[in-house]
Amino acid sequence: LGEIALMERIHERLEASPSPEVWSGDDAALVEVSGARLLFTIDALIEGIDFDLSYSRGADVGFKAIAVSVSDVAAMGGRPSRAVAALVLRPDTRVEFVDELVTGMNESCSTWGLGLAGGDISGGAEISLSVAMIGALTGAPVLRSGARAGDAICVTGRLGGAAGGLAALRAGRGSSSAGVKALVRRHLRPEARLEEAVLLADLAPSAMIDVSDGLVVDLWRVMEASGTGCEIDEGGVPRDPGLDEVVDLIDPLEAALIGGDDYELLLAIDESRLDDAVSSLSGIDAELTRIGTVTDGARTIGGRPIDLWREKAWEHLRGR
Amino acid sequence: LGEIALMERIHERLEASPSPEVWSGDDAALVEVSGARLLFTIDALIEGIDFDLSYSRGADVGFKAIAVSVSDVAAMGGRPSRAVAALVLRPDTRVEFVDELVTGMNESCSTWGLGLAGGDISGGAEISLSVAMIGALTGAPVLRSGARAGDAICVTGRLGGAAGGLAALRAGRGSSSAGVKALVRRHLRPEARLEEAVLLADLAPSAMIDVSDGLVVDLWRVMEASGTGCEIDEGGVPRDPGLDEVVDLIDPLEAALIGGDDYELLLAIDESRLDDAVSSLSGIDAELTRIGTVTDGARTIGGRPIDLWREKAWEHLRGR
Numbered sequence: 001l002g003e004i005a006l007m008e009r010i011h012e013r014l015e016a017s018p019s020p021e022v023w024s025g026d027d028a029a030l031v032e033v034s035g036a037r038l039l040f041t042i043d044a045l046i047e048g049i050d051f052d053l054s055y056s057r058g059a060d061v062g063f064k065a066i067a068v069s070v071s072d073v074a075a076m077g078g079r080p081s082r083a084v085a086a087l088v089l090r091p092d093t094r095v096e097f098v099d100e101l102v103t104g105m106n107e108s109c110s111t112w113g114l115g116l117a118g119g120d121i122s123g124g125a126e127i128s129l130s131v132a133m134i135g136a137l138t139g140a141p142v143l144r145s146g147a148r149a150g151d152a153i154c155v156t157g158r159l160g161g162a163a164g165g166l167a168a169l170r171a172g173r174g175s176s177s178a179g180v181k182a183l184v185r186r187h188l189r190p191e192a193r194l195e196e197a198v199l200l201a202d203l204a205p206s207a208m209i210d211v212s213d214g215l216v217v218d219l220w221r222v223m224e225a226s227g228t229g230c231e232i233d234e235g236g237v238p239r240d241p242g243l244d245e246v247v248d249l250i251d252p253l254e255a256a257l258i259g260g261d262d263y264e265l266l267l268a269i270d271e272s273r274l275d276d277a278v279s280s281l282s283g284i285d286a287e288l289t290r291i292g293t294v295t296d297g298a299r300t301i302g303g304r305p306i307d308l309w310r311e312k313a314w315e316h317l318r319g320r
Numbered sequence: 321l322g323e324i325a326l327m328e329r330i331h332e333r334l335e336a337s338p339s340p341e342v343w344s345g346d347d348a349a350l351v352e353v354s355g356a357r358l359l360f361t362i363d364a365l366i367e368g369i370d371f372d373l374s375y376s377r378g379a380d381v382g383f384k385a386i387a388v389s390v391s392d393v394a395a396m397g398g399r400p401s402r403a404v405a406a407l408v409l410r411p412d413t414r415v416e417f418v419d420e421l422v423t424g425m426n427e428s429c430s431t432w433g434l435g436l437a438g439g440d441i442s443g444g445a446e447i448s449l450s451v452a453m454i455g456a457l458t459g460a461p462v463l464r465s466g467a468r469a470g471d472a473i474c475v476t477g478r479l480g481g482a483a484g485g486l487a488a489l490r491a492g493r494g495s496s497s498a499g500v501k502a503l504v505r506r507h508l509r510p511e512a513r514l515e516e517a518v519l520l521a522d523l524a525p526s527a528m529i530d531v532s533d534g535l536v537v538d539l540w541r542v543m544e545a546s547g548t549g550c551e552i553d554e555g556g557v558p559r560d561p562g563l564d565e566v567v568d569l570i571d572p573l574e575a576a577l578i579g580g581d582d583y584e585l586l587l588a589i590d591e592s593r594l595d596d597a598v599s600s601l602s603g604i605d606a607e608l609t610r611i612g613t614v615t616d617g618a619r620t621i622g623g624r625p626i627d628l629w630r631e632k633a634w635e636h637l638r639g640r
Contacts, residue, residue: 003441006418013422014436015429021437029437033401034456036356040437042452044406046444082351086364086406086450098326102333109335116334117341117349117360121323124366126445130406132362132452136354 002314022143025225027072027210028133030141039078039135043068047127055169058097060188062104065129068212070112071192071263073135075210077142077201079194080114083133088124101129112194139201146206147226147268151294154277156196156265157287159215160252161186161240163259167249176245183242190263196288197265199280205269206294213317214260216301216309222268223299232292234302257301258313268294322634342463345545347392347530348453350461359398359455363388367447375489378417380508382424385449388532390432391512391583393455395530397462397521399514400434403453408444421449432514459521466526467546467588471614474597476516476585477607479535480572481506481560483579487569496565503562510583516608517585519600525589526614533637534580536621536629542588543619552612554622577621578633588614 010024017023022030028041045051045065056064066083073080085105089098109116114133147153165187168174174184193210200208207226211218215237223230234253240262243252250259269277274290281288299306330344337343342350348361365371365385376384386403393400405425409418429436434453467473485507488494494504513530520528527546531538535557543550554573560582563572570579589597594610601608619626 003443006415006441009415010418010422010439010441013419013426015426017435017437021435023435023437024439029402029404031402031435031437031454033358033454034356036354036358038353038356038454040402040404040452040454042404042406042438042450043440044408044442044450046408046442048445049443081353082349082360084349084360084362084452086362086452088364088366088448095326095329098330099333102330106333106335115337115341115343115351117337117343117351118362119330119344120363120450121326121330122364122366122448123323123369124446124448125368128408128442128444128448130362130364130440130450130452132360132404132406132450134351134353134358134360134454 027075037137039073039076041072042132044130058100059104062101063108065131066108067190067192069131069133071210074194074197078135078137081134081136082117085119086130088122088128142208144222144225147228147294149296151268152271152274152290153292154290158238158240160255160259162261163255164243164246179242179245193265196286203273205267208267211264214258216313229295229297229299232301236291238289347395357457359393361392362452364450378420379424382421383428385451386428387510387512389451389453391530394514394517398455398457401454401456402437405439406450408442408448462528464542464545467548467614469616471588472594472610473612474610478558478560480575480579482581483575484563484566499562499565513585516606523593525587528587531584534578536633549615549617549619552621556611558609
């Protein structure tokens with residue numbers, strides 16, 4: 001069974017959430033504890049799957065473990081507040097690796113203004129780092145399920161960079177130029193789009209998600225949750241310019257559509273607020289690009305069914 | 321480096337917590353988010369270390385993963401509210417195992433009145449289940465650091481049962497009698513002492529901890545945090561009566577002092593409130609036994625330095 005099918009199977013077996021809480025099925029759970037509305041999320045990074053110690057340093061792993069949960073909280077319209085981490089170490093793990101890992105987590109926490117409040121250490125056969133995070137919500141949460149026909153579909157930044165960086169690392173070309181180094185940095189040290197998310201949440205987007213498993217997969221999740229279709233302009237998807245330097249290793253369009261790990265934001269927003277959204281982000285030197293429209297019909301990219309890309313995306317995720 | 325030394329090393333490298341929060345160094349972190357005072361904890365169960373699939377079923381693993389975090393929240397004087405889980409599965413893990421695991425988590429959540437709000441699934445070389453939990457705090461938190469000379473040192477229930485159960489399972493005698501089955505249940509399906517903790521927290525104990533790594537190790541943690549000594553009456557430590565049936569496998573005193581995984585509560589409380597504490601627990605058919613006294617002097621068990629037992633306890637933890 002694949003991860004998606006398994007998630008659905010588990011989802012069916014879980015208790016329903018009491019209103020107004022939203023438990024599984026979004027970037028983070030929305031919960032109420034002691035009168036406070038909180039976001040709550042957990043993510044695990046596993047050696048050999050999410051990071052490879054032949055090119056990731058301990059500090060990269062620590063930085064990324066925090067960043068991916070910050071990205072989840074941000075995509076819900078919240079601000080990260082506190083994290084706890086469960087670290088599994090191999091018997092032969094050097095203590096310097098652990099020092100680096102903590103340094104990376106600290107750096108990431110300081111970048112996004114949260115506190116690492118505790119943790120747990122265990123031994124195991126492979127290194128893993130699970131981070132759970134509590135986020136604070138000041139306005140309404142932005143769910144995946146609110147997209148409506150007619151909404152503009154937009155992404156922040158450029159896509160495909162992380163996949164390009166990983167391809168360069170695997171080919172032993174991670175340091176070949178400044179452009180390639182920038183790609184590699186996107187893979188090793190992903191940036192959560194927190195300030196972008198805070199500004200966008202103020203403009204009440206209908207739906208938002210972070211692009212962690214690739215544009216096609218995460219777009220499909222929003223469309224499923226919202227029960228809508230979409231028309232995506234394939235040529236309008238903003239591609240990381242650094243991809244031009246690794247065209248022999250990875251197809252730039254493929255990297256942008258199914259690459260994953262970019263942690264940009266994908267959102268649906270009423271057309272009437274699109275200009276405000278673009279100018280709001282340009283105020284912090286960030287880009288917002290419209291890539292399509294929510295519809296009541298089929299889900300298409302470049303006029304062809306999204307399923308053609310989805311097959312490829314699942315394959316890519318399985319092979320990761 | 322051992323787990324304890326590594327924890328201390330990491331602790332030194334973490335940011336200090338802003339008052340009145342208490343980050344690492346206790347059963348759970350005390351944090352403030354959106355005006356709410358919360359408890360926040362994470363624990364990982366790893367295949368081959370924390371559970372063995374030759375005798376733990378998926379439902380046992382799921383039940384225990386929730387129970388150990390409930391126990392951490394309880395030992396701080398809080399009530400568990402919401403949990404999220406990060407599950408790592410082997411490529412050959414059967415879907416029925418995952419179904420069982422979810423059943424066990426649901427059963428545990430229902431037992432202690434909390435909600436499983438979300439999670440994450442990854443692939444890996446070994447199965448693990450990390451659970452993060454948010455607890456609500458109604459009164460003052462009970463830390464490890466408040467024990468004062470003269471306080472009575474007490475434990476709930478009986479100790480050593482989980483270690484006896486594990487010994488019986490390893491010897492292939494897990495079903496040999498009703499008494500042994502009860503021991504095995506203590507290992508596979510630990511009970512968090514939540515109602516006991518709620519009643520005890522009302523009586524303002526000076527310090528409290530759950531006995532997860534064994535009495536000697538957890539007692540030592542309280543003494544270290546409080547900067548005190550102790551005199552423990554070795555013969556007064558309540559032993560699980562089922563241990564009498566496995567004396568050929570494990571020494572009952574050793575099981576009670578260093579066995580671990582019993583999830584009873586260990587506390588220091590002003591002598592003047594000891595009788596109230598005992599009668600409060602007897603109201604829910606629970607036992608509270610005084611096992612010693614907090615002192616300004618050395619740490620002793622049965623008149624001998626606690627270090628003699630600590631050496632043995634570390635060895636036991638490392639070999640687990």
